[in-house]
Amino acid sequence: MSIAANISAIKKEIGTRNVKLIAVSKTKPVESILEAYEAGHRLFGENMVQELVEKHEKLPKDIEWHLIGHLQTNKVKYIASFINLIHSVDSLKLIQEINKQAFKNNRIIDCLLQLEIADEETKFGMDMAEAIELLRSNEFQELKNVRICGVMGIATFTDNPKMTAEEFYELKTFFTGLKDTFFRKDPAFKEISMGMSGDYNLAIEKGSTLIRLGSTIFGGRQVKAN
Numbered sequence: 001m002s003i004a005a006n007i008s009a010i011k012k013e014i015g016t017r018n019v020k021l022i023a024v025s026k027t028k029p030v031e032s033i034l035e036a037y038e039a040g041h042r043l044f045g046e047n048m049v050q051e052l053v054e055k056h057e058k059l060p061k062d063i064e065w066h067l068i069g070h071l072q073t074n075k076v077k078y079i080a081s082f083i084n085l086i087h088s089v090d091s092l093k094l095i096q097e098i099n100k101q102a103f104k105n106n107r108i109i110d111c112l113l114q115l116e117i118a119d120e121e122t123k124f125g126m127d128m129a130e131a132i133e134l135l136r137s138n139e140f141q142e143l144k145n146v147r148i149c150g151v152m153g154i155a156t157f158t159d160n161p162k163m164t165a166e167e168f169y170e171l172k173t174f175f176t177g178l179k180d181t182f183f184r185k186d187p188a189f190k191e192i193s194m195g196m197s198g199d200y201n202l203a204i205e206k207g208s209t210l211i212r213l214g215s216t217i218f219g220g221r222q223v224k225a226n
Contacts, residue, residue, distance in 0.1 A: 002034060004039035006217045012163040019204050022066050024214035030058050032218055045212050056082055068212055069125050073097040081105045087152040087193050090124050091112045092134050095146055102145035110149045112193055117167040117173050118155040130153055135182050148190030151175045155199060164199050168206035
């Protein structure tokens with residue numbers, strides 16, 4: 001199936017459920033992204049800042065770009081002028097830098113707190129206690145150019161759906177706890193970013209509002225074109 005057909009099939013599968021599709025375009029050439037764009041899709045996710053910047057420069061400016069990979073503080077300045085949503089905020093230091101660069105660009109940047117739900121040391125993210133400490137800190141209260149819109153998590157890479165379901169349930173529970181404690185009156189705090197090509201239906205069942213799909217849309221991994 002073509003990229004356009006894949007997107008159409010996924011959106012039909014999602015139906016009227018409250019979930020947005022992010023096309024993960026990391027390593028994919030501009031031509032493939034344009035094919036998805038011409039099919040009407042506008043939400044794209046990238047992992048690497050340099051690749052994201054290059055694609056933003058080459059592609060239509062009404063694309064909504066999401067940074068879904070680990071973000072180093074020294075790279076924030078390169079995306080601060082155009083990024084729509086940063087999924088991977090995992091420290092006070094990082095969100096302070098996002099706030100600083102957002103202020104320089106006269107913007108408020110939307111962010112998700114990345115929470116650690118996987119049973120893998122290679123994954124980034126905060127635990128619930130660290131997230132609470134961040135949100136309660138005086139330093140966070142001073143930030144005026146960032147907006148926390150929800151949480152993100154990456155499940156363990158496993159063939160065990162029961163384990164994946166438990167991790168998604170944990171993230172939804174984290175979200176609910178933070179919503180009730182810190183964001184009860186904030187309608188912007190509404191996003192749960194979880195679910196990828198292998199487990200997105202399970203993620204939707206467990207409350208995801210943002211699914212991140214790459215191979216389901218674009219096919220297998222491709223070597224980046226020069």
